[in-house]
Amino acid sequence: MKPFDIQPLTQRFPFVHADAFGNALIVPAKNLVSIVEWIQASRLYLCDTLSNVTGVDFLPKVIEEEGKDSEGNSVKIKKNIPGYIEVVYHFYSIELKRGPLTIKVRSNGRDNVRLPSLMPHYRSAEFQEREIFDLYGVYFEGHYDLRRLLMWESFEDFPMRKDYVPPNDNEYEPIASRHSGGDA
Amino acid sequence: MNTSTGYAPRNYKIVKHKDKTLLEVAMGPHHPSTHGVFRMDVKLDGETIIDLIPYFGYLHRNHEKLAEDMTYFSTMPYTDRLDYLCSMTNNWAYALTVEKLANISVPERAEYIRVIIGELTRLVNHMLLVGFYINDLGAIGTPLLYALREREKILDLFEWASGARMMCNYLRFGGIREDVSDEWLASCNKLVDAFPYFLDEYDQLLTGNEIVISRSQGVGVLSKELAINAGITGPMLRASGVNYDLRKTDSYSIYDRFNFRVPLGQFGDCYDRFMLRLLEMRESITILKQALRDIPKGEIQSKVPPVLKPKPGEAYGRIESPKGELGFYLVSDGSVNPYRYRVRPPSLINLTLLRDLCIGHKLADTIIIFGSIDIVLGEVDR
Numbered sequence: 001m002k003p004f005d006i007q008p009l010t011q012r013f014p015f016v017h018a019d020a021f022g023n024a025l026i027v028p029a030k031n032l033v034s035i036v037e038w039i040q041a042s043r044l045y046l047c048d049t050l051s052n053v054t055g056v057d058f059l060p061k062v063i064e065e066e067g068k069d070s071e072g073n074s075v076k077i078k079k080n081i082p083g084y085i086e087v088v089y090h091f092y093s094i095e096l097k098r099g100p101l102t103i104k105v106r107s108n109g110r111d112n113v114r115l116p117s118l119m120p121h122y123r124s125a126e127f128q129e130r131e132i133f134d135l136y137g138v139y140f141e142g143h144y145d146l147r148r149l150l151m152w153e154s155f156e157d158f159p160m161r162k163d164y165v166p167p168n169d170n171e172y173e174p175i176a177s178r179h180s181g182g183d184a
Numbered sequence: 185m186n187t188s189t190g191y192a193p194r195n196y197k198i199v200k201h202k203d204k205t206l207l208e209v210a211m212g213p214h215h216p217s218t219h220g221v222f223r224m225d226v227k228l229d230g231e232t233i234i235d236l237i238p239y240f241g242y243l244h245r246n247h248e249k250l251a252e253d254m255t256y257f258s259t260m261p262y263t264d265r266l267d268y269l270c271s272m273t274n275n276w277a278y279a280l281t282v283e284k285l286a287n288i289s290v291p292e293r294a295e296y297i298r299v300i301i302g303e304l305t306r307l308v309n310h311m312l313l314v315g316f317y318i319n320d321l322g323a324i325g326t327p328l329l330y331a332l333r334e335r336e337k338i339l340d341l342f343e344w345a346s347g348a349r350m351m352c353n354y355l356r357f358g359g360i361r362e363d364v365s366d367e368w369l370a371s372c373n374k375l376v377d378a379f380p381y382f383l384d385e386y387d388q389l390l391t392g393n394e395i396v397i398s399r400s401q402g403v404g405v406l407s408k409e410l411a412i413n414a415g416i417t418g419p420m421l422r423a424s425g426v427n428y429d430l431r432k433t434d435s436y437s438i439y440d441r442f443n444f445r446v447p448l449g450q451f452g453d454c455y456d457r458f459m460l461r462l463l464e465m466r467e468s469i470t471i472l473k474q475a476l477r478d479i480p481k482g483e484i485q486s487k488v489p490p491v492l493k494p495k496p497g498e499a500y501g502r503i504e505s506p507k508g509e510l511g512f513y514l515v516s517d518g519s520v521n522p523y524r525y526r527v528r529p530p531s532l533i534n535l536t537l538l539r540d541l542c543i544g545h546k547l548a549d550t551i552i553i554f555g556s557i558d559i560v561l562g563e564v565d566r
Contacts, residue, residue, distance in 0.1 A: 021497050034523055048412050052500065054526040088513070090500055093413055094426060097433050100500060124415025126536050135246075150241035150565060160249055163407045 004093075004101045008044050009035075024088070024102035032105050033116050039091065039101065040121060047091035047101060050122035053129060055136040057110070057162045083110045087137055089118070107138065110161075117143040135160035170177045186298070205255070206234070209547070213242050217320050217545040220561030224538070224550070231546050236539045238415055243565035252327045256282055256492045259525065264351040266527060267563040268313060269372060271320040272305040273505040275355035280436060280502030281512035286494040286527075289479070291483040295438045297360055299475045300372065301345070302503075303468040304338050307379070309506035310419075310468075311335050311560045317458055319391060320555040321434065327390060334382050337375055344368055354471040359485030369476060376472045391459065400454035404541040404553035407452060414536045418508025420557060421466060423449035423456040432502035437503075441478070442471045457556040493520055507531055507558055527566060531559035 010016050013035055016025050024096065025072035027035055039045040060083035080104060085107045092099030107113040117140035120126040129140045130149040137158035140146055157164060212223035221242035227235040247266065251259040263278045264271035276298055283290065290298075315331030339349045344356040346366050354361055390396055406416070411424040421428055429446045431439040447463035451454030494516040502511035508530025515524035536559050542550050 002479060017217075024498070034543070049415055051417075051509065052513060052514055052526070052528045054524075054528075056515060056524045078400075090511075090513075094428050104499070122415065123413050123536055124533055127532055131532075135248075149240075150244040152241070159246055 001092075002098050003106055004045060004098055006101070008042075009039065012038070019104060029107070029115050030161040032103075033118075034094050034122075035103070036118060036121055043093075045101065046093045046099050047099075048094055049092050050089060050124045051092050051100065052088075052090040052116065053118070053132065054088050055138060055160070056088060057083075057136060057160065058086065059083045059162050060110075065152045070082050081119065082109070085110055085113050085138055086139060087132065088114060109117050113138045114141055115139070117146075134158075137161065139156055201436045211550070212239075212249055217555065217558065219566075222559075222561055222564070224554075226542075226547065226550065228547060229269045230471065231540050231548075233545055233547060233550060234563065236542045236550070238535060238538055240564055243561050245566070247566040248525050248527065252522060252527060254353070255520045256494075256522060259522075260355070261351070261353040265562055266529070266566065267507060267531065267560045268350060269503070269560055270305045270309050271350060272301045272350045272509065275353065275504060276302055277465060277501060277503045277510045278512050279355045279357055280503060281499050281514050282357050282492070282494070284501045284530055285497060285499035285514050285516055286357070286492060288439075288488055289486050290358055291486055292480050293363075293482045294359040294484045295485075296475050296479040297484070298355065298437060299439070299442075299474060300479070301342070301354065303472050303475070304372075304469050306343065307465055308335050308338050309558075310465050312341070312429075313555075314386070314390075314458065314461055317555045318396070319453050320347075320551050321396060323395075327386070328380075330386065330389075332386060334379070341368065341372055341375065341563050344371075356485060356488075358488040359483075363484045371473075376469055376476065379469055380466065383462065383469075387462065390395045391462065396458075397455065398522070399549075400458060401555070403454045403545060403549050404536065404556065405451060405453045406541060410537065410540070416508070416537065416557075417530055418504070418506070419460045420472065420508065420534050422446065424452035425449055430502060434502070434504075436501075439471075442474045444471050454552055454556040457558075458510050461558075491520055493518060498524075502528070505530060507563075508534055508559070512528065527563075529566060531561075531563040535559060536565065546548055 005172060013031065016027055021024050039047045044159065061081050062090065063079050063081060065077045065079050066074060069075050087105045089103045091101040091103065105115055107115060115138055118127055120142060127149060129143055130147060132138050133140060133146055134148040134150055135158060207228040209226045209228060210223060211226055212218045213221040223239040225237045226233055247262065251262065260275060260278065263274040311331040311334055315328035316328040342352055343349045345362065345368060347351040397528050406424050408424050408426055411421050412426060425448050427446055427448060430436065432446055444467045447460055447467065449460050496514045496516055496518045500511060500513045501507050510530055513526040513528065513529030514522050517523040538554065538557065541553050
């Protein structure tokens with residue numbers, strides 16, 4: 001299977017650019033649906049199947065950059081990079097026997113993440129988006145039936161997030177726990 | 185051409201009768217025909233299904249989170265537990281993705297052994313499916329035990345090669361754990377030579393059987409377009425007539441060296457799905473014969489650092505597992521653990537259309553539609 005030529009797509013949508021590793025496209029969330037409609041219909045892509053949908057969590061981090069202060073001395077400047085959740089889509093074309101076309105969408109921040117759903121276009125997104133909602137807490141707008149898939153309904157947290165701490169609901173232990181934050 | 189409304193979930197028009205009330209039945213999680221712990225809440229009008237809601241997660245252990253807290257290699261035995269009937273192909277898909285991520289090559293002999301055990305796994309899986317399918321149809325016992333008898337012989341081969349019958353943990357990054365002996369290959373050859381006789385026996389017993397035909401033909405018909413749109417893969421997609429076998433189209437490993445055909449169904453009903461598995465087993469036999477004939481001598485493991493630290497990057501690897509497209513998506517940040525580890529489970533995604541296939545059929549048909557999809561709950565729930 002040959003990978004797609006991404007040139008026509010980046011020409012038509014100039015705001016789309018490749019990610020740091022060079023084999024995926026980063027798409028703004030507001031343009032996702034229009035791009036997907038285009039690759040579904042365009043003779044160049046004909047992406048008729050959405051093979052894989054998944055989320056990746058990136059925590060906010062602080063990086064140090066070389067910079068100059070007001071007097072011209074070189075100092076290290078701390079820069080805050082906000083965290084985000086990335087949803088990764090792998091499209092294939094069974095008709096043309098080509099693929100994958102990897103598209104990534106990044107959220108704004110990690111609280112109350114809302115992204116457009118692809119379920120109206122691809123049924124295969126139905127369970128996979130429910131799973132991402134369940135484990136990462138991404139609300140897919142336009143999904144027909146957005147419920148938790150694997151965890152139970154009354155569960156409140158999102159367990160695949162990098163900062164998730166499982167609740168300490170172990171049984172009572174008569175001697176003090178050796179682990180910090182453990183039961184008495 | 186796909187439209188945004190064409191593949192929306194199907195809704196059945198509820199005809200309200202004055203004296204009729206809807207009956208809601210919870211099938212599972214301990215129903216014997218759900219092949220594990222799986223529940224579907226079925227709404228019935230008389231005996232006709234008007235709605236079906238599947239519930240997952242009884243076996244959920246957050247496999248992906250566990251794998252993100254471990255080194256790349258420590259996850260290998262865990263992948264056995266995904267689809268516990270086909271541990272070898274799970275190992276293979278994971279090893280293939282890590283090899284893609286870290287640019288590891290695999291020696292010739294190891295590739296051949298991978299193909300041999302991969303196809304033996306396909307035989308194991310399809311035999312179990314066919315046996316349990318007939319079991320679900322009501323022929324309790326005999327055909328299933330015939331299938332289990334043949335499976336047992338293959339499991340003996342697995343035990344000989346890897347030390348375990350089901351949780352094999354046999355593949356390594358850049359090779360396999362242990363070389364197979366000449367006696368192993370000779371016994372494998374013997375098994376492969378005898379296998380078509382078993383298939384003939386099975387064909388004679390079942391494929392023309394009147395009950396099998398009347399119960400499964402025209403039941404759970406899946407159209408080509410909907411199957412592609414819903415990401416259905418594997419035998420279920422091919423039963424709907426789509427020529428899409430990753431061994432041919434994506435040609436991973438050394439599958440481009442073998443000469444085999446891809447069987448296709450015509451109607452996409454339960455009978456096609458059942459027959460397709462029987463036909464695929466015959467093609468697996470031809471692949472096995474060629475691989476056993478051509479297998480070279482030599483190394484079985486390429487040089488891999490003891491602690492694997494792939495460069496930052498990502499990889500999506502997939503193989504044609506017996507149930508469909510089994511994919512792994514790995515993101516590396518340069519440390520010893522994967523930053524993101526994702527399994528694309530064919531069983532879960534093939535279940536997407538369970539509701540659409542069942543609506544309008546009788547309650548008893550749910551069981552055979554469900555059986556013909558071929559799932560393992562260890563992989564659905566992860």
